[in-house]
Amino acid sequence: MLNKYARAFFTRVLTPFAAFLLRRGVSPDAVTLIGTAGVVAGALVFYPRGQFFWGTVVITCFVFSDLVDGNMARQMGRSSRWGAFLDSTLDRVADGALFGGLAMWYAGSGDDLTLCAVTIFCLASGQVVSYTKARGEAIGLPVNVNGLVERSERLVITLVLCGLAGFHRTFGVPGIQWLLPIALWVVAVGSLITLIQRVVTVRRESAEADAAALEQAGQGSGA
Ligand SMILES: CCCCCCCC/C=C\CCCCCCCC(=O)OC[C@H](COP(=O)(O)O[C@@H]1[C@H](O)[C@H](OP(=O)(O)O)[C@@H](O)[C@H](O)[C@H]1O)OC(=O)CCCCCCC/C=C\CCCCCCCC
Numbered sequence: 001m002l003n004k005y006a007r008a009f010f011t012r013v014l015t016p017f018a019a020f021l022l023r024r025g026v027s028p029d030a031v032t033l034i035g036t037a038g039v040v041a042g043a044l045v046f047y048p049r050g051q052f053f054w055g056t057v058v059i060t061c062f063v064f065s066d067l068v069d070g071n072m073a074r075q076m077g078r079s080s081r082w083g084a085f086l087d088s089t090l091d092r093v094a095d096g097a098l099f100g101g102l103a104m105w106y107a108g109s110g111d112d113l114t115l116c117a118v119t120i121f122c123l124a125s126g127q128v129v130s131y132t133k134a135r136g137e138a139i140g141l142p143v144n145v146n147g148l149v150e151r152s153e154r155l156v157i158t159l160v161l162c163g164l165a166g167f168h169r170t171f172g173v174p175g176i177q178w179l180l181p182i183a184l185w186v187v188a189v190g191s192l193i194t195l196i197q198r199v200v201t202v203r204r205e206s207a208e209a210d211a212a213a214l215e216q217a218g219q220g221s222g223a
Pocket residue numbers: 002003004006007010053056057060063064066067087088089091129130131133134146149150151152155156159160161162163164
């Protein structure tokens with residue numbers, strides 16, 4: 001949903017910045033790499049210590065690089081296969097660090113095994129959701145479904161609620177610490193639904209493609 005409706009807005013907002021970076025000789029790949037490094041550092045330095053506010057501030061500063069790199073590549077007229085591969089692969093690394101950092105908190109001082117398990121489920125299910133699309137497309141299917149909770153939704157829900165929950169621990173604002181557990185449960189359930197939506201679509205599309213191939217083979221042998 002966000003990919004559909006918010007992308008156009010952020011493209012307009014970020015295009016001048018992307019053009020500025022290009023004029024300074026920065027490459028899209030450099031933005032992809034530095035953005036991922038910033039997200040990983042923010043998540044693994046701050047989240048395991050329960051510093052949700054500062055972790056979210058650092059991650060937010062870097063996560064938009066994922067919109068800037070593609071924008072730069074398109075402005076250059078050089079959207080490459082390598083760039084697409086690098087972008088998607090490093091997305092998986094960033095997501096691993098984000099949910100991994102939160103899981104480390106719950107496994108350590110956060111001391112909540114249930115939320116640790118929910119966070120690990122968010123990590124694993126998010127990776128599998130993305131894999132279903134990549135693998136479906138690799139076997140030649142259109143995979144015409146995005147599903148309820150794409151990566152941008154997973155990030156926005158987690159970062160917004162995690163950042164707000166951080167106000168509790170950093171500034172002592174009472175009563176909002178439960179926003180992070182809510183975000184994790186919502187992302188976990190949403191990812192599961194999305195996974196089911198994508199698997200069902202790939203199953204239908206592969207049955208249709210196999211039937212069409214069989215019919216074509218039958219016509220070929222009959223002619
Ligand atoms: C300061 C603390 C106070 C607390 C307040 C909260 C602060 C934090 C607020 C918001 C931060 C959220 C920002 C999240 C932005 C995420 C943008 C992003 O990374 O989008 C990535 C995506 C790129 O698309 P791709 O095609 O490259 O990605 C593909 C996708 O990942 C596929 O995933 P799948 O579908 O399978 O799940 C992969 O399969 C594929 O491999 C991969 O290539 O871009 C979009 O999707 C476009 C939409 C972006 C929408 C961004 C909305 C941001 C909304 C609110 C921002 C609010 C800003 C507030 C700033 C506050 C600053 C202090």
